[in-house]
Amino acid sequence: MxxxxxxxxxxxxxxxxxxxxxxxxxxxxxxxxxxxxxxxxxxxxxxxxxxxxxxxxxxxxxxxxxxxxxxxxxxxxxxxxxxxxxxxxxxxxxxxxxxxxxxxxxxxxxxxxxxxxxxxxxxxxxxxxxxxxxxxxxxxxxxxxxxxxxxxxxxxxxxxxxxxxxxxxxxxxxxxxxxxxxxxxxxxxxxHTYFNLKGEGEGDILGHELLINAKATTPVDSGLIPTGKIIPVAGTPFDFTTAKAIGRDIGKKDQQLEFGLGYDHNWVLDKGDKDGKMTLAATVYEPTTGRFMEVFTQEPGIQFYCGNFLAGNLKGKAGRTYVNRGGFCLETQHYPDSPNQKNFPSTILNPGEEYKTMTIYRFSAK
The missing domain is CATH 2.70.98.10 (Beta-galactosidase; Chain A, domain 5)
Incomplete structure (x- = not known):
């Protein structure tokens, strides 16, 4: 071997x-x-x-x-x-x-x-x-x-x-x-990896600085099912087009944040004429350690979830419990509920076709 x-x-x-x-x-x-x-x-x-x-x-x-x-x-x-x-x-x-x-x-x-x-x-x-x-x-x-x-x-x-x-x-x-x-x-x-660039079990991830290359999201109802609309992020807590701390706007009064108990939403990536090709979807920087992560994907969307349902009752590998918002996920994907949303990109795979896609997580420090 x-x-x-x-x-x-x-x-x-x-x-x-x-x-x-x-x-x-x-x-x-x-x-x-x-x-x-x-x-x-x-x-x-x-x-x-x-x-x-x-x-x-x-x-x-x-x-x-x-x-x-x-x-x-x-x-x-x-x-x-x-x-x-x-x-x-x-x-x-x-x-x-x-x-x-x-x-x-x-x-x-x-x-x-x-x-x-x-x-x-x-x-x-x-x-x-x-x-x-x-x-x-x-x-x-x-x-x-x-x-x-x-x-x-x-x-x-x-x-x-x-x-x-x-x-x-x-x-x-x-x-x-x-x-x-x-x-x-x-x-x-x-x-569905949960990341904490400080180290697993090292507190919450609210100080991590996130950038998402997306000018729009797919808003959800109270059951976190997309409404079918695609709305701009400008002027909302969902604007990560410039890197900012995950926790900066998470406590603002916003119906979508209330539905998700924080961020648990799909962002529509800025693919332009690169639809189906590899593009930079997101970056995350952790200031205290300098760890930096980049996410590249061929997918049209990315689900950013910030561990809203972690409740301090799960113990990790180092013996420390995972606190609320103790990890974040960046799940590259097609949009939620696409089989029931005609205006979303199709997720139907036909016989004779091949589903093929790539995602890359790149790690460094600065």
Whole structure:
């Protein structure tokens, strides 16, 4: 095995409790893989949920820290209170679908509803709760694949998917997504890593300075389902076109902030004539450590979520609890509820077509 990609068993203590998604025969197949480059950057990934469990990067002083929220063993991911989706690939449809229903060619499909009356992140047993097949590719890449069968969580079609994680010598974590289907089906895959550039468990992220290359958002109703409108961010707390602290405007009186308990919304990226091509979606700078993260994507949108539902009841890898707004997510995606929104870019994958998209997280310090 290549020296920069290590593999070991992920702790399985308590794995049986409350677990309906993994069969006993799968336990020995759950492993933890480590990608490491020459700079010392290290990423750990388990094939349970195709989950990023750890990202270790340097600060401006050369000090290393884990900047991804998560757990030390697989039981945490299986049994976590409130199911925060730490680091996982979510799907078949990342984000929400209203009332768990949509139609294709006049046929209505009913999905599992796991977010009040709505469908969220693939349902009760989404891609974050299954064991993926793993294949080591070279020294710096891991390919994870899964077959989502026709009817799983209510979706039509046998969907064959693969996600390849690659860690480059330039401190880029590349995520390559590929999928095919034998029936028309909606597909919207994303990664749900929570970041804290100070280090996981090191307080809240409100002082992080965020820039999002988007002049518009898709506003939501009280159930966080898009209204179908696309509105400008100018003059609102949602304007991150110039970098600002995440906490600067989060307490302002605004109906959208009230609905999300903070930021939990989709931004419409400024793609212009680069639709479908790789563009810079967002940057995040943490002033005390100097850590800097850039997000590049081919997707038309990005969900910025600032850990509004973290409540101090989950303990992370270093033994510290995750406080409210103790991590943020930047989930590259198509827009929420697109199967029910005719003016949103389509997420329907047809037989004979290939779903293919890439997202890159680049880490540095300044």
């Amino acid at each position: 290549k020296k920069n990609l290590l593999v070991g068993m992920l702790g399985l203590v308590g794995i049986l409790a409350g677990c309906a998604s993994v069969k006993t025969a799968d336990f020995d197949d759950i492993k933890l893989y480590t990608l490491k480059n020459k700079t010392g950057t290290m990423v750990k990934i388990t094939n349970y949920g195709a989950t990023v469990t750890s990202i270790v990067t340097t600060d401006r002083e050369g000090q290393m820290a884990d900047i991804a929220l998560g757990y030390n063993d697989v039981s945490g991911y299986m049994n976590a209170v409130d199911k925060p989706y730490f680091g996982s690939i979510v799907g078949r449809y990342g984000n929400r679908i209203a009332l768990g229903r949509f139609s294709i060619d006049g046929e209505e499909y009913e999905l599992a509803t796991n977010n009040n009356a709505n469908h969220l992140h693939g349902g009760v047993i989404g891609f974050d709760k299954v064991v993926w097949d793993a294949e080591v590719i070279g020294a710096h890449a891991l390919r994870l694949s899964y077959l989502a069968k026709d009817g799983e969580e209510g979706y039509p079609g046998n969907l064959q998917i693969a996600v390849t994680y690659t860690l480059t010598e330039d401190n880029e974590l590349k995520l390559d997504y590929v999928a095919t289907t034998d029936k028309k089906t909606p597909v919207n895959l994303t990664n």
